[in-house]
Amino acid sequence: MTAIQTFFLQGSVSTLLSSQSSVTSCRKVSVKFTVSCCSATSPLAVVNGNVEKRPSDRTEVRIGLPSKGRMAADSLDLLKDCQLSVRQVNPRQYVAEIPQIPNLEVWFQRPKDIVRKLVAGDLDLGIVGLDTVCEYGQGDEDLIIVHDALEYGDCRLSLAIPKYGIFENVNSMKELAEMPQWTPERPLRVATGFTYMGPKFMKENGLKHVTFSTADGALEAAPAMGIADAIVDLVSSGTTLRENNLKEIEGGVIVQSQAVLVAGRKSLMQRKGALDITHEMLERLEAHLRAVGQFTVTANMRGSSAEEVAERILSQTSLSGLQGPTISPVFCKHDGRVTANYFAIVICVPKKALYKSVQQLRAIGGSGVLISPLTYIFDEETPRWRQLLSTLGL
Numbered sequence: 597m598t599a600i601q602t603f604f605l606q607g608s609v610s611t612l613l614s615s616q617s618s619v620t621s622c623r624k625v626s627v628k629f630t631v632s633c634c635s636a637t638s639p640l641a642v643v644n645g646n647v648e649k650r651p652s653d654r655t656e657v658r659i660g661l662p663s664k665g666r667m668a669a670d671s672l673d674l675l676k677d678c679q680l681s682v683r684q685v686n687p688r689q690y691v692a693e694i695p696q697i698p699n700l701e702v703w704f705q706r707p708k709d710i711v712r713k714l715v716a717g718d719l720d721l722g723i724v725g726l727d728t729v730c731e732y733g734q735g736d737e738d739l740i741i742v743h744d745a746l747e748y749g750d751c752r753l754s755l756a757i758p759k760y761g762i763f764e765n766v767n768s769m770k771e772l773a774e775m776p777q778w779t780p781e782r783p784l785r786v787a788t789g790f791t792y793m794g795p796k797f798m799k800e801n802g803l804k805h806v807t808f809s810t811a812d813g814a815l816e817a818a819p820a821m822g823i824a825d826a827i828v829d830l831v832s833s834g835t836t837l838r839e840n841n842l843k844e845i846e847g848g849v850i851v852q853s854q855a856v857l858v859a860g861r862k863s864l865m866q867r868k869g870a871l872d873i874t875h876e877m878l879e880r881l882e883a884h885l886r887a888v889g890q891f892t893v894t895a896n897m898r899g900s901s902a903e904e905v906a907e908r909i910l911s912q913t914s915l916s917g918l919q920g921p922t923i924s925p926v927f928c929k930h931d932g933r934v935t936a937n938y939f940a941i942v943i944c945v946p947k948k949a950l951y952k953s954v955q956q957l958r959a960i961g962g963s964g965v966l967i968s969p970l971t972y973i974f975d976e977e978t979p980r981w982r983q984l985l986s987t988l989g990l
């Protein structure tokens with residue numbers, strides 16, 4: 597059963613403390629619950645993870661990977677593509693290893709617990725959706741996004757309202773905020789699983805009379821059931837919203853999300869080996885993800901010299917490659933003489949521009965065009981690594 601629990605009382609959004617996050621401009625917002633729940637100030641507070649928020653004495657570095665949900669398999673696949681296969685002795689075990697990185701422990705956890713444990717210092721690194729970092733990290737300055745675009749889990753956290761009834765002509769957050777219907781007696785009722793980001797967003801958008809309720813799934817049904825006026829939930833293709841007669845509105849996207857590699861600042865600064873492991877993972881991820889979008893193209897081209905062939909290639913916009921073409925002479929024996937009338941060229945082209953590149957190659961005399969996938973592109977140093985060092989003040 598999915599019980600909708602009212603947790604947020606009308607007008608009780610209060611800003612407790614602000615902290616500029618390295619991730620988004622999340623600010624801490626207190627959430628008042630009418631159902632029993634842990635609270636940081638309660639003497640009986642239930643905490644998830646390391647109570648004292650200090651690095652423990654362990655010598656292993658730990659990374660958290662999603663144990664369930666759609667991110668779980670994709671995260672393992674990505675690591676495998678980076679030659680970092682996770683070896684799990686037993687699928688019921690929560691701990692595993694990556695043989696290529698001996699001092700790294702892999703812990704399978706629910707995405708929200710990965711973020712909580714990073715904050716608590718029980719994990720050092722994690723892979724989760726940015727939405728989960730924002731929701732459960734709550735603007736914690738110690739959470740650092742090491743890689744912000746792992747290229748799966750694309751979705752957005754959005755506010756959606758019905759297409760019908762009083763919302764028919766409401767198409768922006770401004771119009772929603774200006775609706776005369778919302779009063780202290782009859783506030784806008786929002787259903788969401790995002791009990792931190794939802795209230796924060798509504799407050800930032802000037803919506804004063806709002807109440808929130810929460811549920812574990814199928815939020816899109818709440819408006820039709822008469823339980824809520826609007827929802828704040830993840831949207832990817834938009835199919836679920838459409839099927840439920842709901843629409844997104846201008847200004848209603850709260851976070852654009854995809855899978856990210858996130859780390860705890862204290863871990864990176866204080867735990868032996870954590871920064872080196874992060875560097876290696878970042879390099880492998882960058883090298884793989886850069887390569888995924890590219891093909892290697894080789895072709896033969898008739899010409900009088902390598903320079904003359906290069907001039908022809910560089911005159912075409914889709915053929916410049918990563919750093920320009922590699923050109924090598926193809927030697928043939930003619931009438932007892934060794935000559936080079938043909939040149940082999942090698943370039944990298946973005947997958948999107950592949951056909952255009954082939955057309956341009958042919959147009960300048962290219963033949964025998966071979967296309968192969970690229971596995972890795974290692975650059976001199978990744979910009980994300982420099983960015984990380986600067987975020988850490990190193």
Ligand SMILES: Nc1ncnc2c1ncn2[C@@H]1O[C@H](COP(=O)(O)OP(=O)(O)OP(=O)(O)O)[C@@H](O)[C@H]1O
Pocket residue numbers: 664665666667706707724725726727728749750751830831832833853854855
């Ligand atoms: N429809 C979607 N398409 C793409 N990515 C999504 C979608 N829904 C969620 N995500 C991303 O995947 C992450 C995990 O979502 P998912 O629903 O698979 O797992 P979960 O939230 O752990 O499971 P559950 O919804 O059963 O509690 C989300 O935090 C978000 O970043």
Ligand SMILES: O=P(O)(O)OC[C@H]1O[C@H](OP(=O)(O)OP(=O)(O)O)[C@H](O)[C@@H]1O
Pocket residue numbers: 812813814815816829830831832833834835836837
């Ligand atoms: O825009 P769409 O492509 O339709 O995807 C959006 C849906 O995906 C997620 O649900 P999920 O599939 O995780 O089910 P859940 O509600 O059980 O979490 C999310 O909560 C939306 O309901």
Ligand SMILES: [Mg+2]
Pocket residue numbers: none
């Ligand atoms: Mg889900």
